[in-house]
Amino acid sequence: MTIASRFQPRPEGALRLTLDGAPLTAHPGDSLAAAILCHSGEASRTTGRDSPRTAFCMMGVCFECLVEVDGLPNVQACMTEVRDGMAVRRQMGLRKLGAADV
């Protein structure tokens, strides 16, 4: 099931990212969490027990927004500003030890 963003659409941004390979745009100064929330209403990670989660506190406190950025796991999306060309992956389950081999 595809879940639409829970937020109103914004004009397309100038920065181009990918989320699990799919294109997404963002505005300079956006946090990665904002960009993801604007793009989709789905979970951006699952916990060690497979519960769906997404960005929550937006201020670096809760660590719910962890995603994989350019191969680096457990990155706080709400504390990371978007950059052009970022390759972002939703993180399913606990992080892996090394950089992702995908």
Place this chain on the structure above:
Amino acid sequence: MGQSDITLIGGGVVGLSVALGLLRAGQAVTVLDGADDDFRASQGNFGLVWLQGKGADFAPYARWTAQAVAAWPEFAASLRQTSGIDVALSQSGGYEFFTDVAELADFTADLARQEAHLGRKSYEVLTGDDLRREMSGIGQGVVGASFCALDGHLNPLRLLRALRRAVATLGGRIITDAKVTKATPASGGGFDLTLANGARRGAGKLVLCAGLGAAHLATSLGFNARIRPQRGELLITERLADRLPFLSSTIRQVDEGGVQIGGTHADAGLNDAETLTMMRGLARHAVTVFPALAGVRVVRSWGALRVMSPDGYPVYARSSLHPEAFLVTCHSGVTLAPLHASNLKDWIVNDATAPEKGAFDDNRFALSTAA
């Protein structure tokens, strides 16, 4: 005012293990446990079930530890049965990693002496290249390691909870917020105990298992052992989906996935704060041994105080002044738990000889205390 046959002071791993053994022997047992912010080594320790190097210079300790390690599988199973809690025991062998050739040589000599006490092959030594061939990911800074196939680890926090539940299930009374500040012999036998909150209670036989909290009580009841704190610092990382390919005495992955790093020693009195110097040392050790750990985040560090006797070995002592008072203290409460839960009961209940023919009694400290 309740009076049980046997009162244990201290509700950590040591006290609860002893309590469990006494309950299994049909004794009535009360465990007095302290406050939330007491030192509680049982909540800060590393969870090793470890033989390697133990008792190299004291044969009874080498034998006692080997016996404990061998008893763990059955003990873990019985705990699971009584408490419903799996302590995640894994005894698939453990390494001691070295980055310094001389230190490896010293430790190898220790292991050879320990092996002589045990009378059987107990370890092997590997070069850094051996290790790197055997396991991928070991850092170039590792010059070698020793390995003991009998070593293992478990989840120490779950062990504590399992012991607590098992003691309660078998009818033991655990009283919390009951820190004992004074123990004096009662006129009609037994002891009068004064608690920190001012309450008083009586006790028949008394077993001191309160670690650092028992130090002044032990002195007042005529024991020779002087207990001292030794600070160890530890780090724990975020949880990982994959498993580390090894267990070592300083780096271990807990069953929930976090990597725990430890093994520092410092005399810092009762200060259990974590220090930047030790944190950095532990982090450097971890990334030297297994460089892939560099990208893993530390979630918490802490200091915990080991409970050390003057020579570092366990103390199982009966007071010469007050023969109804016993002292059980050690810094390897996890490894030795199966024996504490079985081999001490005859000594405490039936006046049998103390373990290892009394080798762990506190007469060994009499001279040094007097000096």
Place this chain on the structure above:
Amino acid sequence: MSDADLIIIGAGPAGMAAASIAVQGGMRVLVLDEQPRAGGQIYRNVGNGAPRGWLGKDYAAGAGLVADLGHPNIRAEFGATVWRVEVGGRVIWSQGGISHISAAPHLLLAGGAQERPTPFAGWTLPGVMPAGAAQILMKTAGLLARDAVLAGSGPLLYLIAAQMIDAGAPPKALVETQTRAMMLRALPSLPRAVLALPTLVKGVGLLQKIRSAGVVRHTGAAAFHAEPNDKGDIAFSFTAKGRRHRIETPLLLTHQGVIPATHISRAAGVRHRWNHAQQAFEPIVGPWGRTDQPHIHIAGDGAGIAGADAAQAAGALAALDILHLAGRIGEDSRNQRSTAPRAALTRARAIRPFLDAAYAPSPEILAPEGKTIVCRCEEITAADIRQSVAEGANGPRQVKTATRAGMGPCQGRMCEITTRGILAACGTSPSPPRARTPIKPITLGEIASLQEQNA
């Protein structure tokens, strides 16, 4: 050798006001803030990006404070995460994956507040979010919620509702937990609140705006429950006026007030106490923001919730006291210059007792029961915590070690206060949990490569 005369942690109203006064007094100041820009949460992203008039005049007022940080004797580092504060004035902080050690004779903690966690059944689902988080998205990304429901209590809820209305994204409903009885209990504090009349008038204005926008309001709501519906939206149900209600919404925004962020002050060894009226731990500070640690001052919401105006005033008072302690101004001068900020602080605080009583967090959120998740990181439920207490855990440390609640990457920020609530509901009076290094998670590689500086 010191890197600065004063290190300020946090670039919100308290930290910014303090920095400005300290440099005026001749100090060199290092300001560290974890966010990408100055402003704190209240003035987050102010003066940056598209103009967003709907955020209001109070928000825009923060721009002046931010501009003051441009002083040449202020070195402001953003994206700077403090992970250790040592007795003696060393601060260890991380930026872009590299850690630095800075030292100064004085340290001002101005880390502000965080939203109170609001545990209820379903609060971990995607589609449930703190209202303050949604406001941050409005401030930083111009992101506006679709048909959201606001639920909980507190003045911030009204402000956010009004901002959403002005931005053209009005909430579908406002579900408030406060009851008429709570308002009655708050009334005796109202006369004192008149000192903060402009704030009261603003509050009345917000309520009028919400009313005239036709937003459905429920009060006295309880028994929150959220579950996903078949579209992935949130089916939110609650009880109000004796009846069960159900609203479907893409986004449920909850709020139960804010609490001091105390991880840094606790890890620094400052003594804390429980503030019953505010239902939160707070550091014990004196009238100038001094703590029991000789070199550490604390100002702003991190020392007890009083809002942005109070934080700015408290920051000024702390900076004056630090200038005095450093021998740069005399006691008389400090006292003289404190008159205006002291009066501002008194005015701003006057409304707190009324707000604290009228919008107290609901009991079911303070001490939840059953399968409601308390520790989001480790997925530990209220029932798990209650069971550990029943088995003898008599304080925060033993609950943590028995259940793993608080052992995840948020380090207890989302559960410690709830664990405290459950312990209190079970009859104990728990002390503040201990915070340790690192104050935020940090990689082993970064710790390993830490260089001693200024040794």
